[in-house]
Amino acid sequence: MTVRSYVRGQDIVRDGDRPSECCLILAGFAFRYKLLPDGRRQIMAFHTPGDMPDLQSLHLQVTDHGVAAMMPTQAAFISHKKMQVLTGRFPGLLHAFWRDTLIDAAIVREWLVGNGRRDAHERIAHLICEMLLRFKGVGLAPSDTFNLPATQADIADALGLSNVHVNRVLQDFRRDGLITWTNYTVSVLKWDELQVRGTFDATYLHQVHKAAA
Amino acid sequence: MTVRSYVRGQDIVRDGDRPSECCLILAGFAFRYKLLPDGRRQIMAFHTPGDMPDLQSLHLQVTDHGVAAMMPTQAAFISHKKMQVLTGRFPGLLHAFWRDTLIDAAIVREWLVGNGRRDAHERIAHLICEMLLRFKGVGLAPSDTFNLPATQADIADALGLSNVHVNRVLQDFRRDGLITWTNYTVSVLKWDELQVRGTFDATYLHQVHKAAA
DNA sequence: CGGTTGTTTGAGTTCAGTCAAACCGGGTGG
DNA sequence: CCACCCGGTTTGACTGAACTCAAACAACCG
Numbered sequence: 409m410t411v412r413s414y415v416r417g418q419d420i421v422r423d424g425d426r427p428s429e430c431c432l433i434l435a436g437f438a439f440r441y442k443l444l445p446d447g448r449r450q451i452m453a454f455h456t457p458g459d460m461p462d463l464q465s466l467h468l469q470v471t472d473h474g475v476a477a478m479m480p481t482q483a484a485f486i487s488h489k490k491m492q493v494l495t496g497r498f499p500g501l502l503h504a505f506w507r508d509t510l511i512d513a514a515i516v517r518e519w520l521v522g523n524g525r526r527d528a529h530e531r532i533a534h535l536i537c538e539m540l541l542r543f544k545g546v547g548l549a550p551s552d553t554f555n556l557p558a559t560q561a562d563i564a565d566a567l568g569l570s571n572v573h574v575n576r577v578l579q580d581f582r583r584d585g586l587i588t589w590t591n592y593t594v595s596v597l598k599w600d601e602l603q604v605r606g607t608f609d610a611t612y613l614h615q616v617h618k619a620a621a
Numbered sequence: 622m623t624v625r626s627y628v629r630g631q632d633i634v635r636d637g638d639r640p641s642e643c644c645l646i647l648a649g650f651a652f653r654y655k656l657l658p659d660g661r662r663q664i665m666a667f668h669t670p671g672d673m674p675d676l677q678s679l680h681l682q683v684t685d686h687g688v689a690a691m692m693p694t695q696a697a698f699i700s701h702k703k704m705q706v707l708t709g710r711f712p713g714l715l716h717a718f719w720r721d722t723l724i725d726a727a728i729v730r731e732w733l734v735g736n737g738r739r740d741a742h743e744r745i746a747h748l749i750c751e752m753l754l755r756f757k758g759v760g761l762a763p764s765d766t767f768n769l770p771a772t773q774a775d776i777a778d779a780l781g782l783s784n785v786h787v788n789r790v791l792q793d794f795r796r797d798g799l800i801t802w803t804n805y806t807v808s809v810l811k812w813d814e815l816q817v818r819g820t821f822d823a824t825y826l827h828q829v830h831k832a833a834a
Numbered sequence: 835c836g837g838t839t840g841t842t843t844g845a846g847t848t849c850a851g852t853c854a855a856a857c858c859g860g861g862t863g864g
Numbered sequence: 865c866c867a868c869c870c871g872g873t874t875t876g877a878c879t880g881a882a883c884t885c886a887a888a889c890a891a892c893c894g
């Protein structure tokens with residue numbers, strides 16, 4: 409097992425690789441993304457410490473998307489061989505990993521709904537709701553405030569919008585007193601209303617402890 | 622194990638259920654979908670005979686989306702208990718199921734890219750490319766022609782477009798001699814050009830036999 | 835032969851994109 | 865210590881892809 413460090417923007421896993429190890433985020437923030445030939449980018453997930461964004465490499469030879477750091481980030485790498493030994497010995501672990509990839513997929517599906525059928529305001533409200541609950545679940549948002557090292561352009565690429573439009577929607581939400589969002593720090597001021605604006609329903613997160621919010 | 626029959630539009634798995642069994646499509650066609658409170662719909666996957674759209678229910682208590690029949694369809698239901706016995710006895714099966722859910726997720730991610738960053742022409746071209754390769758893989762498109770029991774409104778709900786716009790794009794593709802699409806039968810006439818128009822790259826399908834096309 | 839479902843066409847609208855410039859704060863080097 | 869730069873945010877003006885609404889058309893079916 410090796411640990412490596414990354415700076416903002418650096419690839420942790422490269423699209424097209426054939427990894428022989430899985431990575432575990434130890435500290436920092438990462439996202440998964442795909443690029444179209446002409447440079448358009450779609451971000452498909454945000455990852456916090458404790459996540460293993462790369463579990464699929466255990467079964468799928470070639471990686472079909474990249475993982476990049478959003479800020480100084482440390483990741484541990486565990487060889488597939490060792491993973492197999494571990495899961496062979498502790499079948500519970502195997503099911504936990506599988507479950508993890510299933511929740512991951514559930515979140516991507518919800519994003520698909522957003523990019524397909526929600527308008528810009530709904531998408532952004534929904535994303536904030538999701539972040540807050542997920543971050544609460546892992547202790548990254550003890551109050552209704554959390555740190556999110558994403559630029560407005562990153563948010564745009566996650567939600568299929570332009571950075572300009574993200575900016576305008578955020579201003580609307582600020583004007584309406586729903587949130588504050590400065591300096592990579594997000595605070596949710598009116599949770600209930602934000603949920604409504606985002607047509608948010610937390611079922612898809614499959615959280616065991618229904619985090620109160 | 623029980624077998625049930627469904628008509629077009631009927632739910633095979635209902636959103637919000639707590640299933641105690643997994644379903645296997647035996648014949649027909651199905652899709653997975655979510656509805657927003659006001660009725661907007663997002664289709665998240667199409668399924669052919671042999672697929673198990675519901676594998677996630679093995680690990681996630683409550684279903685976060687529906688599965689519905691696109692035409693007269695038969696599905697077999699296998700209890701979770703039996704699934705556990707099977708996978709316990711044949712660990713290879715367990716990994717095959719996991720792998721299947723991973724590919725499923727990879728396809729959803731690619732759809733996310735489409736709905737987020739591809740325009741209408743690209744989305745539709747991409748979907749046709751994907752369908753052709755997947756259907757070839759399971760013998761449903763021996764030539765470059767296949768049956769797809771989806772209305773233009775279904776396609777619209779899969780791609781985050783309006784039915785009217787889908788119609789207009791299809792006319793463009795027909796005019797350019799890329800495809801024909803009548804009576805639920807799709808033929809790809811210019812595979813190479815269609816791939817270009819859809820910025821299609823088959824990596825994400827993780828097909829073992831690189832299906833020639 | 836009506837009724838129903840799906841496709842096609844036309845006209846007008848809008849949400850979000852593009853382009854371009856101004857602004858702002860933090861870091862750096864002269 | 866300040867001028868400059870750079871990444872990120874904000875603002876304004878204009879554009880356009882895709883949507884909505886509404887009606888016509890076509891095919892199928894009982």
